[in-house]
Amino acid sequence: AQSVAQPEDQVNVAEGNPLTVKCTYSVSGNPYLFWYVQYPNRGLQFLLKYITGDNLVKGSYGFEAEFNKSQTSFHLKKPSALVSDSALYFCAVRDRGGSQGNLIFGKGTKLSVKP
Amino acid sequence: DAGVTQSPTHLIKTRGQQVTLRCSPKSGHDTVSWYQQALGQGPQFIFQYYEEEERQRGNFPDRFSGHQFPNYSSELNVNALLLGDSALYLCASSFGRGSEAFFGQGTRLTVV
Numbered sequence: 001a002q003s004v005a006q007p008e009d010q011v012n013v014a015e016g017n018p019l020t021v022k023c024t025y026s027v028s029g030n031p032y033l034f035w036y037v038q039y040p041n042r043g044l045q046f047l048l049k050y051i052t053g054d055n056l057v058k059g060s061y062g063f064e065a066e067f068n069k070s071q072t073s074f075h076l077k078k079p080s081a082l083v084s085d086s087a088l089y090f091c092a093v094r095d096r097g098g099s100q101g102n103l104i105f106g107k108g109t110k111l112s113v114k115p
Numbered sequence: 116d117a118g119v120t121q122s123p124t125h126l127i128k129t130r131g132q133q134v135t136l137r138c139s140p141k142s143g144h145d146t147v148s149w150y151q152q153a154l155g156q157g158p159q160f161i162f163q164y165y166e167e168e169e170r171q172r173g174n175f176p177d178r179f180s181g182h183q184f185p186n187y188s189s190e191l192n193v194n195a196l197l198l199g200d201s202a203l204y205l206c207a208s209s210f211g212r213g214s215e216a217f218f219g220q221g222t223r224l225t226v227v
Contacts, residue, residue: 043121
């Protein structure tokens with residue numbers, strides 16, 4: 001069965017410092033991987049995706065993520081955090097071999113960036 | 116482009132009632148998926164519609180049903196509401212196998 005794990009419920013970072021939000025996944029085949037961000041009482045906003053190719057993926061708002069097949073990880077990173085980055089972050093996976101089907105989400109990681 | 120739009124934004128229903136939520140996909144998208152997000156949880160897949168048919172379904176009871184119209188818009192219906200159905204219901208649209216899904220702002224359903 002497909003699954004996504006986000007091992008940290010919350011990540012605290014000082015503004016200007018680098019941030020990492022961790023994600024590991026389990027799928028039967030090769031994955032499509034996604035990161036989304038959710039602000040309070042809002043839907044999810046797409047940040048970036050890994051489909052194929054370069055393992056380092058660059059996305060919106062200065063975020064990037066590194067796909068590591070051997071460790072089945074897809075950690076989200078940003079070199080310099082902003083207070084406005086504070087939000088709930090979700091990692092999601094879709095089985096490449098399946099239909100254009102459902103996303104499996106992690107439980108989310110709350111990012112708090114302090115001034 | 117208005118993106119994915121959902122209506123209503125908030126809804127309060129009584130146990131046992133029925134509810135219909137609506138979604139208009141992003142322009143050019145032909146696939147609509149529905150997710151339920153309980154408080155403090157990640158979204159859980161309910162079902163997906165493509166070419167007016169349910170293509171895939173998650174682990175939700177038959178009380179949850181849906182429809183997709185020729186213009187690709189979609190409805191989610193929930194019958195015999197339970198207190199546990201209280202959640203944020205998210206609609207997502209997409210086009211193509213590897214494409215990202217775009218989400219609406221959600222409908223907050225409260226069952227009392």
